[in-house]
Amino acid sequence: MSLAIPATAQHRIDDLDALKHDMQRSLRPEQYRTLMMGEQETVVVIRESNQAISKGAAILVGETGKNGASHLGLAALAPYLNDFGWTTILVTAPTLDFEVPEETESENSTSQSPDEPTDTTAADPSSDPNDLPPPNQMIPSYSTTQIISEASFKQQEQDFLLLMNAVEQERMNYPGFALIIAQGTSAAWLAKLYGDGELYEPDAIVTMGINWPQHDLNILVPELLARTPVPVLDIYNQFDSEWTLSTAKDRKVEAIKSLKLHYRQRELIGPRVDRQQYPLLAREIHGWLTYMGW
Structure with a gap:
């Protein structure tokens, strides 16, 4: 007798399989590793350091x-880190089905005046119109809408x-x-897991645009970050x-109040953090690590 897989679980498996096959088709065999994530396979991309x-x-x-x-x-950040002496392991994070209400988009559109542009990329002309934020990131930060069930x-x-x-075993x-x-x-979940002692501690963590798109979670x-060890x-x-952005100041204040060592907050000035900003981001990371003596 076969056991039925719940629809949400099957959806996650299908997404993971699709991502895995996409990566396998686009990469040479020596460029990736297949790891076991419980009973499922996942693929990571390895790029060796360019330094001796x-x-x-x-x-x-x-x-x-x-x-x-x-x-x-x-992926586009990896080559810059390779030049600074890092071997990079590119990981595809698990998929989560956010329960975004249909009225969210209509509320956002009706809140604009007729004279305001409706193009979501208008504020950032350099952004790719095909690379819009996911719907869960477009919900106002003051909204109490619950989109992540327990x-x-x-x-x-x-x-x-x-x-x-699984990735830690490969990193070793x-x-x-x-x-x-x-x-x-992904940064928010990892900060929680490292803070809870659920994962082997790395030597440092860099978060990019950390958030949870739900108010009661995001305020945490x-x-x-302050208790990340x-x-x-x-x-x-x-x-x-x-x-x-709504927690940017609070993140810095909480780190100060908690007497957290080696916390640095940086705003990258310029266009959205993507391929155009990755050279600057890599230098920012390198400078911070050099300051700590790495």
């Missing part, structure tokens, strides 16, 4: 559900645990420092979502 002496491994975790090897992930939250947390434990093949660079909601982000570089940009 490697600093260690930098694990790049993009926004949830984005292909880690695509231009929408952090069951989904626990499942996502478990998925991250399985993923990062590369001696040196362990650096985590995580984006958006400053405390989560490793150095933190907190990167944000004026074109990040309201969820990220």
Whole structure:
């Protein structure tokens, strides 16, 4: 007798399989590794350091559900880190189904005056119109709409645990420092897991636009970062979502109040943090690590 797989679980499996096959089709066999994430397979992309002496491994975790090897992930950042002596491990974060209400988009559109542009990229002319924020990031940060159910939250947390434990086994093949660079909601989940002691601690973590797109969770982000037991570089940009920007000051204040060592917050001035900004971001990361003596 076969057991039926719940629809949400099957959807996550299908998404993971699709991402895995996309990466396998677009990469040469020596460029990726297949890891076991519990009973499921996942693919990570390995790029070796370009220096004679490697600093260690930098694990790049993009926004949830984005292909880690695509231009929408952090793949374009990897070569700059390779030049600074890092072996990079590109990871595709687990997918989470946000329960975004249909009225959200209509509320956002009706809140604009007739004279205001409706193009979501108008504020950032350099952005790619095909690279718009996901719907959950477009909900106002003051909204009390619950889009992450308790069951989904626990499942996502478990998925991250399985993923990062598998990636850690691969990272151990590369001696040196362990650096985590995580984006958006992935950064929030990892900050929580490291703060809770659920994962093996890296030597440092870089967060990019950290947030949870739900008010009661997002207000916890400053405390989560402050109690993360490793150095933190907190990167944000004026074109990040309201969820990220609404806690920017609180994140810095909480780190000061908690007497957190080696916390640095930096706003990257200029266009949205993407391929255009990655050379600057890589130098910012390198400068911070050099300051700490790496």
